[in-house]
Amino acid sequence: MRTDLMEEAERNRKKIEIALATAKRGMTLTEIAENVGLPVSTAKRHLDRLASLGRVHIEDYRGFSLYKWNGKEVYQDRVYLSENHILFIDAMVNPWGNPFVRIKERKAGRDIGAIIIDEEKVSDFIAKLDGISKNLKDYGKLKANSKSE
Numbered sequence: 001m002r003t004d005l006m007e008e009a010e011r012n013r014k015k016i017e018i019a020l021a022t023a024k025r026g027m028t029l030t031e032i033a034e035n036v037g038l039p040v041s042t043a044k045r046h047l048d049r050l051a052s053l054g055r056v057h058i059e060d061y062r063g064f065s066l067y068k069w070n071g072k073e074v075y076q077d078r079v080y081l082s083e084n085h086i087l088f089i090d091a092m093v094n095p096w097g098n099p100f101v102r103i104k105e106r107k108a109g110r111d112i113g114a115i116i117i118d119e120e121k122v123s124d125f126i127a128k129l130d131g132i133s134k135n136l137k138d139y140g141k142l143k144a145n146s147k148s149e
Contacts (some may be wrong), residue, residue: 013055018049019032020032020056023069024121029044032067056069057076077089085107088105101117
């Protein structure tokens with residue numbers, strides 16, 4: 001195993017994290033590559049790795065992606081649905097400064113999709129989940145009874 005290459009990769013990922021952490025907003029792939037002095041393809045590989053580790057998140061907009069650092073300023077948690085099926089729950093801020101919650105689904109290492117919940121709708125979303133959660137057992141009983149009839 002080439003430890004020198006592994007160390008270089010780690011240094012490059014750290015450079016990328018520093019660039020993103022000090023950016024006033026997210027950065028595009030090209031901006032990151034230019035900032036840290038790497039080819040775009042190499043920067044992309046490192047960003048993919050950082051995203052898989054939860055250190056960087058990606059916001060896709062029409063025709064481009066913004067990369068943002070998941071540092072102390074950003075809240076992220078995970079819900080493991082199975083060994084290779086994860087929900088990432090992020091508190092984020094869009095390019096216009098408005099906070100929101102993103103719930104992103106990843107299965108077998110691939111992002112499946114995401115939902116965005118604006119700040120003013122988060123409480124309503126939680127209340128709806130709480131209501132559904134309280135009724136799950138009753139719903140399961142109804143389904144079981146309907147199958148036995």
